[in-house]
Amino acid sequence: MxxxxxxxxxxxxxxxxxxxxxxxxxxLVLCSGLIAxxxxxxxxxxxxxxxxxxGDSYAITETLVRATPMIFTGLAVAVAFRARFWNIGAEGxxxxxxxxxxxxxxxxxxGLLAMLLMTLAGAAAxxxxxFVPAVLRVRFKVDDVVSSLLLNSIIFYALMALIETVWxxxxxxxxxxxxxxxxxxxxxxxxxxxxxxGVLVALLAAxxxxxxxxxxxxxxxxxxxxxxxxxxxxxxxxxxRVLVATALFSGALAGLAGVGEVGGVHFQVMSDISxxxxxxxxxxxxxxxxxxxxxxxxxIFLAAVMTGAxxxxxxxxxxxxxxxVIQGTALLAMLxxxxxxxxxxxxxxxxx
Amino acid sequence: xxxxxxxxxxxxxIEMRGxxxxxxxxxxxxxxxxxxxxxxxxxLLGENGAGKTTLMNILFGAYAPDAGEILVGGRPAAIRxxxxxxxxxxxxVHQHFHLAPRLSVxxxxxxxxxxxxxxxxxxxxxxxxxxxxDRYGLKLDPDQPVSALSIGEQQRLEIVKALxxxxxxLILDEPTAVLAPTEVDGLFAALRSMAGQGLGIIFISHKxxxxxxxxHRCVVLRQGRVAGRVDDPAVTTSAQMxxxxxxxxxxxxxxxxxxxxxxxxxxxxxSTARHPGMALHDVSLGVRSGEIVGIAGVSGNGQRALAxxxxxxxxxxAGEMTIAGSKVAAFTPNEVQALGLGRIPEDRMATGLVTNLxxxxxxxxPRIGTTAFSEKGLLxxxxxxxxxxEQIKAFDIRCPGPFVRAGALSGGxxxxxxxxxxxxxxxxxxxxxxxxxxxxxxxxxxxxxxxLGLRQNGCGIVVISEDLEELLTLSDRIAVMYEGRIAGxxxxxxxxxxxxxMLMTGAEKTA
Numbered sequence: 001m002x003x004x005x006x007x008x009x010x011x012x013x014x015x016x017x018x019x020x021x022x023x024x025x026x027x028l029v030l031c032s033g034l035i036a037x038x039x040x041x042x043x044x045x046x047x048x049x050x051x052x053x054x055g056d057s058y059a060i061t062e063t064l065v066r067a068t069p070m071i072f073t074g075l076a077v078a079v080a081f082r083a084r085f086w087n088i089g090a091e092g093x094x095x096x097x098x099x100x101x102x103x104x105x106x107x108x109x110x111g112l113l114a115m116l117l118m119t120l121a122g123a124a125a126x127x128x129x130x131f132v133p134a135v136l137r138v139r140f141k142v143d144d145v146v147s148s149l150l151l152n153s154i155i156f157y158a159l160m161a162l163i164e165t166v167w168x169x170x171x172x173x174x175x176x177x178x179x180x181x182x183x184x185x186x187x188x189x190x191x192x193x194x195x196x197x198g199v200l201v202a203l204l205a206a207x208x209x210x211x212x213x214x215x216x217x218x219x220x221x222x223x224x225x226x227x228x229x230x231x232x233x234x235x236x237x238x239x240x241r242v243l244v245a246t247a248l249f250s251g252a253l254a255g256l257a258g259v260g261e262v263g264g265v266h267f268q269v270m271s272d273i274s275x276x277x278x279x280x281x282x283x284x285x286x287x288x289x290x291x292x293x294x295x296x297x298x299x300i301f302l303a304a305v306m307t308g309a310x311x312x313x314x315x316x317x318x319x320x321x322x323x324x325v326i327q328g329t330a331l332l333a334m335l336x337x338x339x340x341x342x343x344x345x346x347x348x349x350x351x352x
Numbered sequence: 353x354x355x356x357x358x359x360x361x362x363x364x365x366i367e368m369r370g371x372x373x374x375x376x377x378x379x380x381x382x383x384x385x386x387x388x389x390x391x392x393x394x395x396l397l398g399e400n401g402a403g404k405t406t407l408m409n410i411l412f413g414a415y416a417p418d419a420g421e422i423l424v425g426g427r428p429a430a431i432r433x434x435x436x437x438x439x440x441x442x443x444x445v446h447q448h449f450h451l452a453p454r455l456s457v458x459x460x461x462x463x464x465x466x467x468x469x470x471x472x473x474x475x476x477x478x479x480x481x482x483x484x485x486d487r488y489g490l491k492l493d494p495d496q497p498v499s500a501l502s503i504g505e506q507q508r509l510e511i512v513k514a515l516x517x518x519x520x521x522l523i524l525d526e527p528t529a530v531l532a533p534t535e536v537d538g539l540f541a542a543l544r545s546m547a548g549q550g551l552g553i554i555f556i557s558h559k560x561x562x563x564x565x566x567x568h569r570c571v572v573l574r575q576g577r578v579a580g581r582v583d584d585p586a587v588t589t590s591a592q593m594x595x596x597x598x599x600x601x602x603x604x605x606x607x608x609x610x611x612x613x614x615x616x617x618x619x620x621x622x623s624t625a626r627h628p629g630m631a632l633h634d635v636s637l638g639v640r641s642g643e644i645v646g647i648a649g650v651s652g653n654g655q656r657a658l659a660x661x662x663x664x665x666x667x668x669x670a671g672e673m674t675i676a677g678s679k680v681a682a683f684t685p686n687e688v689q690a691l692g693l694g695r696i697p698e699d700r701m702a703t704g705l706v707t708n709l710x711x712x713x714x715x716x717x718p719r720i721g722t723t724a725f726s727e728k729g730l731l732x733x734x735x736x737x738x739x740x741x742e743q744i745k746a747f748d749i750r751c752p753g754p755f756v757r758a759g760a761l762s763g764g765x766x767x768x769x770x771x772x773x774x775x776x777x778x779x780x781x782x783x784x785x786x787x788x789x790x791x792x793x794x795x796x797x798x799x800x801x802x803x804l805g806l807r808q809n810g811c812g813i814v815v816i817s818e819d820l821e822e823l824l825t826l827s828d829r830i831a832v833m834y835e836g837r838i839a840g841x842x843x844x845x846x847x848x849x850x851x852x853x854m855l856m857t858g859a860e861k862t863a
């Protein structure tokens with residue numbers, strides 16, 4: 001018996017849900033081998049992971065807090081990829097947003113104003129960072145994958161340089177920035193948890209971005225530009241402008257991820273403020289098939305894997321790095337799964 | 353002894369028996385029988401969606417048939433992929449070429465051919481290439497990069513590639529659709545020479561006069577079944593064949609007299625900067641309301657630049673253009689549209705539509721920013737849907753609905769959709785390029801009828817086409833382009849193919 005790929009004429013709608021679920025299941029199954037290698041029981045380990053992420057209401061709030069920056073970076077990547085602006089720079093845009101928010105939040109002023117200004121500054125900083133690869137591409141045809149990726153390193157080391165020198169907290173021995181004012185701390189929504197205002201904003205941002213993509217002329221232009229720039233240009237769309245505008249929008253969303261981390265979680269900037277949330281955004285956007293609404297469950301899944309992996313590591317001795325492996329495997333599985341939107345498997349008889 | 357030899361019927365190169373294939377609920381092929389003898393050119397005819405491409409894809413191993421069998425040289429063969437097909441001596445030249453543009457002719461030939469001990473056998477390949485060139489008159493410079501070849505030469509390379517791999521049967525899917533009239537003659541000569549030396553050829557085409565001139569026998573498909581066979585195409589009329597294809601009599605649209613009014617489009621001494629293809633030099637042209645002006649010319653003589661300038665895709669470096677009396681300043685799509693110009697691009701798939709998005713999106717694309725479809729940056733989903741549904745109905749666009757992927761539509765239906773999106777806004781001038789290229793007769797007549805109807809209603813139309821028959825049927829006047837200039841303008845009643853041909857090749861100039 002043999003199988004072969006045959007081109008599909010249509011893709012059923014339930015694929016949007018089935019493919020990411022299948023990719024996630026495939027990733028968990030593939031990674032169970034690693035858990036077994038580390039000498040732990042597979043079901044036990046995944047059980048610990050699940051209960052650590054969703055076991056009680058506190059665990060759920062922690063997972064949501066963890067998911068928040070990834071919802072923003074996931075949205076940022078989903079929007080950019082729609083226009084085929086390959087923004088691999090959400091990590092750097094997040095860091096820039098965090099720095100800007102932290103800088104603004106350190107000035108004494110009324111809390112509400114501080115939060116508003118932090119948000120604006122963070123979004124602007126993220127947008128400014130994304131502007132660079134967009135203009136390089138539109139003006140000089142520089143590959144946006146490379147330029148946006150390399151900018152991440154530039155921003156990261158600039159941050160390191162700052163917090164080790166001029167922007168170092170004088171009251172701390174560690175390389176961290178001075179904290180923001182207490183008044184600028186985002187309000188906590190649930191007593192005894194870290195569930196901050198930013199979580200709510202992120203959950204609202206997803207449907208808002210969805211509306212932008214599906215109900216506005218801007219979203220229409222983004223999609224058309226991404227799918228067929230030649231037809232877009234013929235249809236009167238100024239493709240270069242749309243690409244730059246998309247980059248600004250995407251960068252602003254990634255910048256907001258940094259704002260939330262500063263205002264709601266860390267209250268200052270340190271070198272490990274993001275354990276790769278920007279890169280996770282790529283995995284999330286792909287799992288969500290670039291649909292802003294799909295970004296929320298995808299981000300929650302990755303957040304659960306991250307929190308769960310730490311607990312699993314403590315309980316079973318399997319290294320927490322497994323979370324990175326699951327992420328990477330899920331992305332690869334999803335890329336394979338996407339093949340099935342265009343092709344179907346067909347069994348062929350064993351005739352030789 | 354001799355009786356035995358005479359009684360033995362020659363073995364067909366290829367035979368397809370009872371081939372059926374279903375996609376979902378669509379019966380693409382049903383019990384199709386087809387055979388090709390050595391030395392035979394078989395025409396495969398049918399409207400779009402009749403199942404020609406599916407049948408050929410089955411023969412070439414891209415799809416597995418649900419029922420039926422394929423015999424190669426009289427023996428059943430399992431053809432599961434293109435490698436099996438090539439091994440069975442079946443070669444295919446697709447409409448869209450599969451060539452590596454940066455590699456040379458010779459390197460393209462060697463792609464996928466196993467070398468000896470990891471080394472390519474270039475001298476051997478050169479010798480075989482020369483052999484093929486001599487035998488069939490298919491000459492190519494082995495060291496030229498593919499990107500430097502003309503479309504006709506690229507097609508020749510595809511044919512040579514198939515022969516190089518030992519093809520005994522060659523399938524050509526609408527090979528003349530991409531060729532200029534002069535190149536068609538060369539292709540036909542090569543095909544005849546190949547058949548004369550015992551190869552079999554399946555020639556897929558819409559153009560009935562070509563089929564009649566070239567093929568020995570025809571199979572006509574309709575709705576997946578064999579609707580008829582034509583044993584002597586040369587003496588069968590185009591009308592008879594068209595009737596087999598459509599299942600009913602075909603009446604070409606009649607051109608009535610129309611009232612010619614004011615100039616609705618005028619170009620004065622337009623010149624453009626360099627343009628892929630050919631730039632324009634001092635082009636002046638006037639189109640009045642109620643008239644169709646045809647633009648003839650061998651491909652690459654400035655027709656593209658002309659279409660680009662008029663459609664607002666290219667700003668000329670000199671000259672003036674007015675639409676309905678207003679001067680065009682910025683030469684952007686939005687500006688010319690706002691002045692009342694309708695535009696249908698040459699390449700429907702690449703320039704006209706967004707194949708991966710819903711059909712409705714493509715239908716509103718050029719006017720998405722106008723109040724018809726949006727307000728203050730917000731889309732009007734209801735208006736978009738209603739517009740698409742209305743046009744689908746009015747133009748009889750065959751599709752499951754406005755939200756089907758545009759790429760799923762056939763060429764004729766795509767062209768109707770592009771026409772609908774312009775006509776809905778009552779253009780004063782319409783510019784169309786190659787409006788019926790690749791369309792079947794039914795769809796082409798539909799498009800022509802729409803143009804004639806528009807002309808009756810006082811629209812001025814510019815039809816750029818490489819199909820002289822089309823221009824002679826539709827146009828009131830024909831302008832011929834040669835090397836970026838208008839070589840002459842003829843009244844259609846004075847125009848003959850011969851005279852147009854002289855102008856097209858620069859042999860004659862009129863004022």
